[in-house]
């Protein structure tokens with residue numbers, strides 16, 4: 001998220017460590033639990049490889065086992081995937097600092113096990129879910145989504161997870177439930193950024209129930225065939241590909257079903273700048289900068305050609321009807 005007005009002032013990330021092999025090995029038990037779907041199986045077999053995280057293999061060059069296996073329309077884009085290094089060293093995760101390189105440097109302190117997610121509010125089956133049970137709830141699949149930040153940059157990332165709708169169906173929302181609120185971890189002991197007043201912690205996001213139920217809305221546990229690195233929102237996060245990146249809350253601890261539109265952290269911080277919907281929309285500018293174009297991370301040079309931003313980040317065919325009849329200038 002951009003606080004300073006210089007939207008296009010791109011700063012190259014400092015080269016910094018990615019999740020180390022030993023940190024990864026200590027989380028092996030989780031990988032085993034993830035080995036439920038085809039993508040999960042691919043993960044387990046990649047586990048022994050030294051260079052597991054350095055290179056993500058494009059679908060066309062994979063073994064049958066590691067084939068992209070998405071059943072959801074629009075879940076695979078044919079664009080060049082962002083390098084693992086860029087995707088794990090250029091992050092927004094303000095709980096670990098506001099600089100793009102901060103999360104990769106600081107997020108090693110995040111304790112992702114044990115972990116649980118509380119389901120509460122207007123549902124028939126509220127309760128606490130252990131991460132292990134969430135991992136087993138549905139087969140995981142790989143989905144290659146564009147992620148477009150409100151700041152004007154984008155990436156293409158192969159996520160691993162399943163549609164959030166699988167979980168929502170299981171907990172049975174009441175007829176009165178209209179919205180879903182997502183609360184993320186705010187632990188001052190492990191998250192140095194929670195001391196700062198840049199946001200009101202915890203970081204909260206929200207979706208309308210039909211948006212949360214849309215098959216493209218992903219509950220992600222991994223990326224690049226691996227468990228999520230801490231800086232990308234371990235052990236589980238949301239990925240809502242047709243909305244600006246900040247709608248995709250990281251390190252979720254609570255999912256609450258409500259009848260009122262949730263007040264989200266960014267909405268609370270600057271309501272004129274960050275609306276509830278925050279659908280990617282090249283025709284509605286942020287009050288301080290244009291949203292018509294974007295810079296793809298990895299293609300950057302100081303004078304890099306900009307890409308045109310697509311309506312709903314390119315997912316209009318899949319999600320456009322969710323907003324039929326709405327004034328997207330008012331409901332931004």
Ligand SMILES: Nc1nc2c(c(=O)[nH]1)N[C@H]1C(S)=C(S)[C@@H](COP(=O)(O)O)O[C@H]1N2
Pocket residue numbers: 001087090091092093094095147148149150184185203231232233244245246247248249250251
């Ligand atoms: N808890 C939490 N979730 C968050 C954020 C954050 O600061 N805290 N930043 C958001 C923003 S602005 C973006 S663009 C994406 C970035 O995800 P990535 O670092 O995996 O690319 O995470 C989103 N989720």
Ligand SMILES: [Mo]
Pocket residue numbers: 001092148149150151244245246
């Ligand atoms: Mo963002």
